Amino acid sequence: MPTVPAPLQPAYDVVVVGSGGGAMTAAALAAKAGLSTLVLERTALVGGTSAYSGGACWLPGSAVQQRAGLPDSTEGARAYLAAVLDDPDPERVEAFLQHAPELVAALEADELMELEWIPFSEYYDAPGRVPMGRSIQPTSIRRDQLDPGVMALLRPPVERDRAGAAGRSTLSGGQALIGRLAAMVVRDGGTLATEHHVVDVRREAGRVTAVVVDTPTGPVEVGATRGVIVGAGGYEGSQELRALHGTPGSAEWTMAPRGTNTGDVIEACAKAGAATDYSGEGWFCPGLAHPDGSGTFTLGFRGGLMVDQTGRRYGNECLPYDRFGRIMAEAPERIPSWFVFDNREGGRLPAIAMPEGDPADHLAAGTWVTADTVADLARAIDVDPAVLTATVERFNGFAESGVDEDFGRGEDEYDTFFAGGTGPNKALTPIDQAPYVAARFVLSDLGTKGGLVTDEAGRVQDAATGRPIPGLYATSNSVASVFGSRYPAPGAPLGAAMVFASLAVRDLLAE
Template sequence: MTNWDHTTNVLVVGTGGGAMTAALVAKQAGLNVLLIEKTEYYGGSTALSGGGLWIPNNYLLQRDGLDDSLEKARTYLKNTVGDRTPQALQEAYLENAPEMVKYLSSNSHVRFHRSVGYADYYPERPGGMADGRAIEGSPFDGSKLGEDFKQLRPMSIKIPAGMAFTASEYNKLGMISSTWAGKWVAFKVGLRTVFNLLTGVKYLALGQALIARLRLSLKDEKIPIWLNTPLKELIVEDGTVAGVLAEKDGKPFRIRASKGVILAAGGFDHNQAMREEFQKGPVNHLWSSGSPGNTGDAIQAGMKIGAKIDLMEDAWWGPSSMPPHMPVMFHVGERSYPGAIIVNAAGKRFTNEAASYVEVVHAMYEKDSAENKHVPATFIMDSRFRNKYIFGTLFPMQPIPKSYFESGYFKRGDTLEELAQACGLDPQNLAETVARFNQFARNGVDEDFQRGASAYDRYYGDPTVKPNPCLAPIEKPPFYAVQMVPGDLGTKGGLVIDEFARVLSADGSPISGLYAAGNTSASVMGNTYPGAGSTIGPAMMFGYIAAKHIAGGKIRPIGKLP
């Protein structure tokens, strides 16, 4: 028998949204809970994210009188995810995700608001919603965390002190030069920043707000988090996962979990060897926006005891760039703003740039070949675009740093031909591609890739540009280019789970005592991305389900909703 150093009922590995939700629900069900975290910070990739959750038929949608239902959402998943993942897994998500939101809203400090107008990523497909199903964690004063605030994983992109904005506000900020709504939001964010600096309020938004709210809820329940405590392996006794071998204070430390172990420690974002083994090249872990601690430890531990894996070839992809002396930049709104395109090495467009970010990278990989490279691709814009819209951390009219040009991150040309030569693209092809695109822009119809035809494309478009908010001619010199690599928000493949979040063995039977959630598990969303928050929504829902199953269904009831 194992000589245990510590015993608890439920051990949760990881401290992202899925892990914290699982821990909170289990503790409120009367179980003893411990979370262990590999790094010096809690929050995982959730803390680095936009903090959105894709939750069909949630109570906030119902409260606003929007037309959604279980059947409508089921139809949408059928027409997006299809049969790539088990129907039972999809049903579990559709039925329990709205319940999870109500549970947290009534039993913790977690509060949500709708990401109004953020369309599903395929809103024109049957069951899709142009109004969207996304919600996000509401802003929060981090000073309420006391000393624990210092251990919240900081954003990878440094934001000026006191400044914070929600995902919905970011959408409006992108139009600061174009719309009064954009200017108003910028004014509000500015006033809020000054107020925060003067009063000492640590205003948090996006994924940091969601994690901070969960962390305060865990503090209220006196749930311990052990930082700098990496998982090393799972310990199996008599066919059941009885606990784990971890490392604490640099020494082996055996933790017994009498009721179950929940693995919610992220994917293998920064494990180069695993990425090369399972994913199509070229691939580089430095292109990932996932938490630095996500190196696949929990997935490997599960594989070692015979767990089944799936979707290892895929990730939550998105076109990204590599600015000098900064973390990787994941590009969302820029691809929909009018007056820019993405081209391959031949200087030709190859997809709808404004489509869901995962679709753009899928196209990059699917069309990439030795004869015609699509990885990396190149983002082309003119001076009008650069002066009017946000690109990465650059605001409209903000001078492009000298280091961007010196490092080669930004390329510049007084003509398209000069830009093409600087980028190693075919000058004639690029000129012809831009001329064709410009004609589409004037007519308002992208005849090649239908950019701007979907409500999702238009969410980040410029409503002052007619007739298509995603199309404008590229014609004002100088012209600029930035290389785009297939980045991601995290990997998508992992341990296969059932509708109770139990990890399955190779023969399809559940491994006793072992559960998984988030990017440690193979995503319920298969190879697609139905809407904003399709990562964190399932992570938190399956964390919720895992705890509920361990507690035998006897969890705290849902209370009055805020």
Template sequence: MTTGTCSTTIAPVDKVPKDLTDNDVVVVGSGAGGLVAALTAAVRGLRVTLVEKAPYFGGTTALSGAGLWAPANLHVLAAGQPDSLDLAREYLKHTVGDRTPTSMQDAFLEAAAEVIAWLEEQGVRFSYMTGYPDYHPGLPGGLLTGRAITPKAMRGPDFAAGGHPVHPPLPMGAGGPPIPEVGPEGPVWGGQSLIAMLLTACEDAGVTLLADTAFTDLVVEDGRVAGIRAGELTIPARAGVVLAAGGFEHNAEMREKAGQGVVARSDWSLGVVENTGDAIRAGIALGAATDLLEDCWWAPGFVKPDGTPSFILWERVAPGGIVVDRDGHRWINEGTDYNTFGHVMLAAHAEGRPVIPSWFVMDQHFLDTAGFAGLRPGADPTPWVEAGALVRADTVEELAEQLGAPDLVATVERWNAAAAAGVDDELGRGAPDSHERQLLAVFQRYPGIAGPHEHPNPSLAPISSGPFYAGQLVLSDLGTKGGLVCDEVGRVLREDRTPVPGLFACGNTMASMMGHSYPGPGACITPAMAFGHLAVTAIADELAGAPR
């Protein structure tokens, strides 16, 4: 996919088009949260510079599908969804619970739909993700057909014409269903289109965007954060600094110190490699409180032959594949949402069950119709078998022997009986109105994805067409979830809950207001956008009337 070249307002620091000593706001990081913060500042008439560590803009947002969980937004309501803030508030009560302050949950709910409407006014376009479910639709306030939206897709030539150095997307197979590759005509969608639209809006509003400019420290004057350092460069900020630099998933030392244990694996993470916790460490050095450092936005993963992880999402709802522990027992409803899957996997591991890694078991029919982790449907898996990424056998008995999983044969027999009956009595997969059954129906609308099969339950299909395969399932992540504790407008707080003057945070630099939960698609990106907007709105309101 073409990413274009730098435009005149995106330049190396030695060729910047304005005086960097004249800023009201400095934003660190260019994911959705950082770009929304910068755009908010510029639209409010503030002078703003954004710095990005990578040579590209977009951070992990650019790699994502960019589903956005924004309850009662204009697109969801226009689609006739029975949504409201009160309904969403009830849902958060039963998902997030009291793990984070109700005031933070309310601040998000009241800002999320508002920021979506505001972004539409700035030329950033969205549409309803038809039918995409909340991740816990059976809980009070949950919606089976969802309340999420997605950025509108762009034509490839329009994306290239923008000239934005957007972080390249994940390769096919690193996450999501195996839709056909698209050529230069597009469409460009998800995080790629969201970041491109936000960059265009920022440029039009006068934001100075500096790529390849790594934040190294905060500048403090008279007890107030007054700017940043980026190597030898000092960039002052008259009114405030917003830290939106992601988490610390690629800092092994921080992950170990946070107590992530066996899954403190940067090589299993799907976050961008620049996310090494620089902004979080800078906040801690000023006495900022932290929370949720042990947690991540978990995602079951598979390590491909090239050593890179693949997010196993589509494969777990596609009929005909199961997840077993190393003894060969199923231990989870495979279609469980990915974050909950991670928490259940960690809990089982803590109890001594051999689940990290687990095995994803499938047959030839599954590979031919669904593909797996970058293998397109019908592709020859032999190179992956020869590389040791997949194990292949002519019979289930032989596969069990190769895996050293003595109970696999009986497990597959029970699974096949469940598929024939249309009911998974063991773990409830594919129950009516379940998250995984609804998500399967959504994915089956995508181009290149196999439609419904002939078996009684759309979520269940037998494992019966040899040869048979297994791939190791590890616990990847989409990024760390813990960070700096903030208040309802993104002000960074000390341990005594007083604010660090002049310092704000959003995104994965901020301890998530979602607690340990993941209510629906985009439950990490949308809060980043909401609190980025809230933070700069607070800065602008405080600055209003002050002498310039």
């Protein structure tokens, strides 16, 4: 039976659905508070997209930023969010801001958790922005320092899971986050049950009391005496729900692990009376197209330029990925796009793609094409050679002058965070060394962020009454995001997921 450490009991104080950053935070804090805690995960591995992630957490105003000497504070973060968010829910935003430092303190009080600042520029030039960012991450840890049973269940990093890269003996980023939290859960008597797929939610006399689970040995019902906490991703893996809610991109191009996050728990909760708010929103990004039809999260463009199917640029390629993804989504001729680069990096993509894949495989499959001149490259991707040649020449002129007159590339701190150009503008490097390459790009995402409607304590709202449903909490990408359509800073998805997980546990303990 794929459970750590024991077979299932008929009921637990807390049943957590899913095993990403929010879910695992909830489980770790509940188990630590002495509640019997069960984590139900539909796949054979724990961690979901969170285990693929960089593990950056946007948790402003904490002791970690203070230790790093950053000009960060809850007030500064409040000003930043006030400037950045488009339609904020003030109560949830304030709950996030107030609780983030408390959560960090609670996590750091545990010997299994250690956090540090990670320099990573914030995504908007707005009041309250901290230069080089205020995101934090769990420190790296060797696998052999954590429970081996837990390690056997940890979803590997994305480049291993998707592209078969070699394993690592040290956990970093999202691996360290999930590994550390899962080890806390098990140490404190919690149970991790993989291949346990929650298919329904039971509600009796208004209260959510149990979940129905498909297991390798058949369906079971598991009771939750204090509450069910849902942290089971969004609906990014369901093409049907994406189409229904007008979410751009596709289930094929999302970064969620295969076969996960189909929104079924959100739907089950809705069937049990929960309110939903499907905004069609996601955490978007440009996605490098792969021969198998997938698209992989790409950021940190150091060179090259992106053109639409007419051979024209349409945005600042160095924008934060979610902002560039949204520009891609604005016009059909931008999906797919072509990313044009030269041979300065020996035929490798001048960007960070997770994963990039082997250029030879891309060239064989036609997801990349190469040519000795820009005009020939244009012909190979079915674009007017005169248009693409003019685009590249104009861009090379910008590289020489240091000013992108069309899209301002290189003007913001984020633009130059990854760039290492040697010209007058670090983010503008000429494209002039043959052979040239065009790589196909689609619209990918790190998850959707519409779903269950929750309040400032992570309580799921009843669609009929607008009041909290007793015994039902939700967080992570299973809920309509506290940040609405914005991706304010690195670590926003995990930071919000973890804060509302913690608030849910606090509420459940107070009940």
